Amino acid sequence: MLELARxxxxxxxxxxxATxxxxxxxxxxxxxxxxxxDKVHIFRELLARSLEKRDNRKAAAVVRSFDLL
Structure with missing residues (x-):
């Protein structure tokens, strides 16, 4: 998915x-x-996993804890 990679x-x-x-x-x-x-929560988890694959666990943790509301 292009959105995930980007x-x-x-x-x-x-x-x-901040950035x-x-x-x-x-x-x-x-x-x-x-x-x-309704699909943003799934995207957020996939985004965090993608960041982990890039060895960026800190950013993955921030993505997972981010309030989407």
Whole structure:
């Protein structure tokens, strides 16, 4: 899925907590707009797993704890 690859790449490239948060918000917002709010929680988990595969466990933990409401 293109959104997953793009989102995890964008999030992994962030340098500060503020840019990490902004990247998560943007990736989840774009996904929600395209696929609906009911699927965002699944996307969030897949995004976290993708970040773990990139050896970015810190960002994965932030993604998992992020409040999507």
């Amino acid at each position: 989102g995890s790449s964008y999030i992994a490239s962030t340098l500060t907590p 990490l948060r902004a990247a998560i918000v943007e990736a989840c917002r774009e996904f929600r707009e395209q696929y609906g709010a």
